[in-house]
Amino acid sequence: MSTQYSVIGTRPIRHDGADKVTGRALYGADVQMAGLLHGFILRSPHAHARILSIDTSKAAAFPGVKAVITTHDFPAVDGNKMVDLGEGDTPLSYARGNVLAGDKVLYRGHAVAAVAAVNAHVAEEAAGLIEVVYEVLPCVLHAVDAMRSGAPLLHEDLRTTELGEATTTISNIAQHIRQSKGDIEAGFALADVIVEREFHTSTVHQGYIEPHNATALWNNDGRISIWCSTQGSFVVRDCTAAILDIPVSQIKVTPMEIGGGFGGKIPVYLEPVAALLSKKTGRPVKIVMPRQAVFEATGPTPGSYMKVKVGAKKDGSIVAAQAYLAFEAGAYPGAMVVPASMTVFAAYDIANALVDGYDVVVNKPSTAAYRAPGAPNAAFAMESVVDELALKLGIDPLDLRLRNAAKEGTRRVDGPRFPRIGCVEVLEAMKNSPHYQSPLGGPNRGRGVAIGFWFNIGLPSSCTLNVCADGNVNLIEGSTDIGGSRASIAMQAAEVLGLAAEEIHPTVVDTDSIGYTGVTGGSRTTFATGWAAYEAAQDVVRQMKERAAKLWDVKPEAVEASGGVYKSNGNSIGFKELAGRIAETGGPVVGRAAVNPRGAGGSFAGSIVDVEIDPETGKTTILRFTCVQDVGRAIHPAYVEGQMQGGSVQGIGWALNEEYFMSPDGRMMNSSFLDYRMPTALDVPMIETIIVEVPNPGHPFGVRGVGEANIVPPQAAIANAMSHATGTRFTRLPMSPPAVMEAIWCQGSSSQPS
Amino acid sequence: MKWFEYEAPTTLADALAILDANPGACLLAGGTDLLVQLRAGRKQTDLVLDIKRIPELNEISFDSASGLTLGAAVCCAEAYEHPLVKQHYPALAEVASIIGGTQIQGRASIGGNLCNAAPSADAVPLLIALGAVCRVVGIHGERELPVEDFCLAPGQNAMNPGELLVSLRFPAPLPASGAHYLRFIPRNEMDIAVAGVGVSVTLENGAFKAARIALASVAPKPLFVPAAGDSLKGKPVSAESLDAAAQLAKAAASPISDMRGTVEYRRHLCAVLTRRALEAAVRQALGQAQETR
Known part of the structure; x- marks a missing residue:
């Protein structure tokens, strides 16, 4: 960490700050244009039903209606063709079926038909005139129920993939995976203490404030323009092209500012529908999802049933660990059980381990990524068991974790060996933190800790730099800025060029105007698009050396550049002055880079939390919360801290109150922000942050992704704290006041409510 | 949400006449419940009658003998910032300050919280405890009824078509009371x-x-x-x-x-x-x- 940087590690004002704080930033719902029509989507009132018929004639005849579409308006395509959904592939039939239902609806809120009209109210009223005849089918809402033989089948052609092999078994289990290491039986035989627990977690939503939206114009020349809120404009382009069966070059996607995503703004919901409505009407069509539809019909994170068993010797060394993970995919396969399996034991060096994971479809909305998808569920189970193990062994919970911590070279249960990681450094920082060192006094209080791991991904990114005559540089990129990435990308270019962050002007542009760039997801943007900016800046430096060489009539190789100053044989010129002379030395200087980097480093995060529980109401107050995370290199520490605090707060909400409260017939009863209880500013303390920097050897500046690992440990840390406050182990999320009261009643000797 | 007409009379007499002619009208004070219900399709109407420009519905007056009169359209923020309300009815000021968030409190009225007749209405148990009485006026006259008799069922209150809630009257606080x-x-x-x-x-x-x-x-x-x-x-x-x-x-x-x-x-x-x-x-x-x- 001896490297001295002039820009990296500072806290400049974000480039989009003025637009955001003045309300001038343009979001998808702000899109206005001549002749704009408004769309509304009719959604299924049933969790599981066969569509027998759809009659759109009354809706089509309603005054002000310009078009009505159903799945039959989609072109016939090969449903088995795979489409890239940003972080993984899925069959086209699933992607399309989720956009507009085929012959069955698989969850309440499943889109069935769409109307375009002169305004949103007319469209909504007309949608109510569409007559759909359903044959209602029994629904199944939880993984364990859906796995039973005889359970209602969502997909009559879904064949279980068993340990990588296709089978002929038709069931709701899309996939069974297994990962193993060592000898599980022999491992447990060595254990002096074994803890085994079952855990349940509820479906929870990312809860971004901005609802999904899309505006599409199918132009007379056959080209489609789309303006939308997305984490990945190229994914929207490619997925929409696949569903509409047109070449990708015929679609231009403009990512508008985004009001939160957390993984949930990767899938395509509205864009193909708006495009088809535009094709039918010849006018641009805008669709904005109501909040209820966001809850009922976009992608929350899976609910899960988990069983974890861990054995340790008296000295605290963990000798064996086993996990059974059944995750609810929602309506279509893809329950994030694979990353859950890969992360459940990732913080530990365990010789003998076995993980069984099940990807199970149920009659709830098709799940999507949510910040380290799968890992928080798994960590809730594993870190609760480790906490109980520490208690039984009489070892400090952080010491127990340090005793078994994963290090460089540790082989994970899913195979790979860790490169340089910061697990030990995070645990040590937790142990040495003012929070952990402080006493915790008072009745009904408890302190809990937990650690969590999340991968980062690479994926392609592109960047272009245009040098202005005044020595500023315009930076063009394609990564939607969710968490301050304009700043963290621009700062990496500034560092290379020897400029101030404010002298780089980043712009996120449409898919016609930049090379392919993957989603803003997988904690990759500062890592990968930042790397593209670094490479593009190197390209600028190379060209600027040539210009200086021309001025001085020397060979380019004879010019040295450092800190924005170009030198050769006693000549010296600053970047700005040199920029003023690019016209006379050969014209514009444009730096370009397209990267597809490997070497993404994983990130560990730890939570320390103090809670107090009101023994009469079961309400939990978070007294103090500290997030510790290995971020590799903090490019902009303020935004790094913001990510750490945001993930912690979402973890608190997930732990304490958030849940899809489902009626037996599959209706989400709390599909509003009033009753889907995310924490407000009054519900959380100031989240303290401790940045740990173990540079990632796979990145020029040592960057690790910081967006996700911080949501992995809070649920377990809070559960552990609550267990210590009450003497009762909590194994079900959310740990809401009624659930806590129930636990207190069950535990109390009187066991009678007052 | 279907189209509706909107009227905003400035006298009680005009409001009652409009209401008499449009018994299906929805009354709007702050609108923080009504607009949500209309948008969600839980209520439908051809006419929204805005009553917050009527002087009687904006009254706040206190007399140590007869107590407090609180107009039905007085918003929560106005109530809890009023010095006489704070001084003589601190619990009322406090309940007005916990309904919704700050922005909502600048719109939502205590009278509306009562008329919406939600079982969960925060103001209503306190109004009952304080012995508040509703002044209900229609084109054919007016009547008083205690708050505990005002709500009948979820979303249903005791007013007849053509009537509206003008104000709430709170008895003067007694010594050594809380x-x-x-x-x-x-x-x-x-x-x-x-x-x-x-x-x-x-x-x-x-x-x-x-x-x-x-x-x-x-x-x-x-x-x-x-x-x-x-x-x-x-x-x-x-x-x-x-x-x-x-x-x-x-x-x-x-x-x-x-x-x-x-x-x-x-x-x-x-x-x-x-x-x-x-x-x-x-x-x-x-x-x-x-x-x-």
Whole structure:
């Protein structure tokens, strides 16, 4: 960490700050244009039903209606063709079926038909005139129920993939995976203490404030323009092209500012529908999802049933660990059980381990990524068991974790060996933190800790730099800025060029105007698009050396550049002055880079939390919360801290109150922000942050992704704290006041409510 | 949401005439419940009648003999910022400050909270505990009815078509009296009461002279529990007397199980909240510093 940087590690004002704080930033719902029509989507009132018929004639005849579409308006395509959904592939039939239902609806809120009209109210009223005849089918809402033989089948052609092999078994289990290491039986035989627990977690939503939206114009020349809120404009382009069966070059996607995503703004919901409505009407069509539809019909994170068993010797060394993970995919396969399996034991060096994971479809909305998808569920189970193990062994919970911590070279249960990681450094920082060192006094209080791991991904990114005559540089990129990435990308270019962050002007542009760039997801943007900016800046430096060489009539190789100053044989010129002379030395200087980097480093995060529980109401107050995370290199520490605090707060909400409260017939009863209880500013303390920097050897500046690992440990840390406050182990999320009261009643000797 | 007409009369007489001609009109004061209901399709109307420009509905006046008159369209913020409300009815000022968030409080009215007739309305148990009376006016005359008789069922109040709520009248506070509303919500703001309790007490020589207790969110309407308040009459202020009243309140509750809580949990909360609310009201009556919520 001896490297001295002039820009990296500072806290400049974000480039989009003025637009955001003045309300001038343009979001998808702000899109206005001549002749704009408004769309509304009719959604299924049933969790599981066969569509027998759809009659759109009354809706089509309603005054002000310009078009009505159903799945039959989609072109016939090969449903088995795979489409890239940003972080993984899925069959086209699933992607399309989720956009507009085929012959069955698989969850309440499943889109069935769409109307375009002169305004949103007319469209909504007309949608109510569409007559759909359903044959209602029994629904199944939880993984364990859906796995039973005889359970209602969502997909009559879904064949279980068993340990990588296709089978002929038709069931709701899309996939069974297994990962193993060592000898599980022999491992447990060595254990002096074994803890085994079952855990349940509820479906929870990312809860971004901005609802999904899309505006599409199918132009007379056959080209489609789309303006939308997305984490990945190229994914929207490619997925929409696949569903509409047109070449990708015929679609231009403009990512508008985004009001939160957390993984949930990767899938395509509205864009193909708006495009088809535009094709039918010849006018641009805008669709904005109501909040209820966001809850009922976009992608929350899976609910899960988990069983974890861990054995340790008296000295605290963990000798064996086993996990059974059944995750609810929602309506279509893809329950994030694979990353859950890969992360459940990732913080530990365990010789003998076995993980069984099940990807199970149920009659709830098709799940999507949510910040380290799968890992928080798994960590809730594993870190609760480790906490109980520490208690039984009489070892400090952080010491127990340090005793078994994963290090460089540790082989994970899913195979790979860790490169340089910061697990030990995070645990040590937790142990040495003012929070952990402080006493915790008072009745009904408890302190809990937990650690969590999340991968980062690479994926392609592109960047272009245009040098202005005044020595500023315009930076063009394609990564939607969710968490301050304009700043963290621009700062990496500034560092290379020897400029101030404010002298780089980043712009996120449409898919016609930049090379392919993957989603803003997988904690990759500062890592990968930042790397593209670094490479593009190197390209600028190379060209600027040539210009200086021309001025001085020397060979380019004879010019040295450092800190924005170009030198050769006693000549010296600053970047700005040199920029003023690019016209006379050969014209514009444009730096370009397209990267597809490997070497993404994983990130560990730890939570320390103090809670107090009101023994009469079961309400939990978070007294103090500290997030510790290995971020590799903090490019902009303020935004790094913001990510750490945001993930912690979402973890608190997930732990304490958030849940899809489902009626037996599959209706989400709390599909509003009033009753889907995310924490407000009054519900959380100031989240303290401790940045740990173990540079990632796979990145020029040592960057690790910081967006996700911080949501992995809070649920377990809070559960552990609550267990210590009450003497009762909590194994079900959310740990809401009624659930806590129930636990207190069950535990109390009187066991009678007052 | 279907199209509707909008009228905003400036006199009570005009409003009543419009209402008489359009019995299906929806009355709008702050609109914080109505607009949500219209958007969600839970209500439909051809006419929205905005009543907040009518002087009588914006009245705030206090007289030490006759008490407080609070116009039905007075918004929460105006109520809790009013010096006379703060001085003489601190519990009312406080309940107005916990309905919705800051922006909502600049719109939402206490009269609207009552007319919406939600079982969970935060203001209503306190209005009942304070003995507030509704002044209801129609084209053929006016009548008064106590708040405890105003709500009939979820979303249904006792007004006839053509009538509107003009104001609430609160009796002047008695010496050595106190009142308090306490709700349980899983969050710390912006939430619907899982259970709520409004109480008022009057003390004399270390004993209860009178008490009124009403509950929110545990019956189809805000629930007045005379037995619980009456049980305190003449009793000394003690843990036993408070517990006895709390148990009576709990016994009167008939909640449902839903996403906000189970029957058992809600009934349990009635007892806890009643005891805590009584403790706060007694502290206020004794002139002690009021506990922050």
